[in-house]
Amino acid sequence: ELAEVIVAFKEAWDSFAANDPERLAGLQAAYISNNPHPAGSKDQLDAADGSEEYHKVHKQYHPKYRSILYERNYYDIFMLDQQGNLIYSVYKELDYATNFAWAGAGEWKDSGLGEAYEAARTNPDRITVIDWKPYGPSAGALASFLSTGIRKNGEIVGIFATQLPPDAKPICS
Helix, strand or coil: HHHHHHHHHHHHHHHCCCCCCHHHHHHHHHHHCCCCCCCCCCCCCCCCCCCCCCHHHHHHHHHHHHHHHHHCCCCCCEEEECCCEEEEEECCCCCCCCCCCCCCCCCCCCCCCHHHHHHHHHHCCCCCEEEEEEEEEHHEEEEEEEEEEEECCCCEEEEEEEEECCCCCCCCC
């Protein structure tokens, strides 16, 4: 099912606006700036106002991934397309709708999530662990990421990643 979710978000992302800068501006406005919930609670918005397909897809899947985040005590859950665009996140920090490809111009491409994206793109059939380092979109808090490629019918359709909570500890500590 995760592959279908990523495909649905990717199709909705592509149809939201004509290009990535317009998607970034529009989606950050809809889910961050105009979100009635305060910082740290942006995840409470199931769907922004508007007739765009993205909002319908978000309303369909966001409650499920928010519940998974709470149940597993993740800090955030991310879905990225093959070009490195962050097409979905639960918490909607300022990394949302930005690009993480090292070859791109995304503000956070050199971050831990950028490393997680590139590692999963390079080795999509492995789970990659990115060690703790400050992460700008999370107010500089230490962050560690897990990432892997997601396949549908044998083809990579995107990258799934999680950000571990600051109080998570390695199993060997």
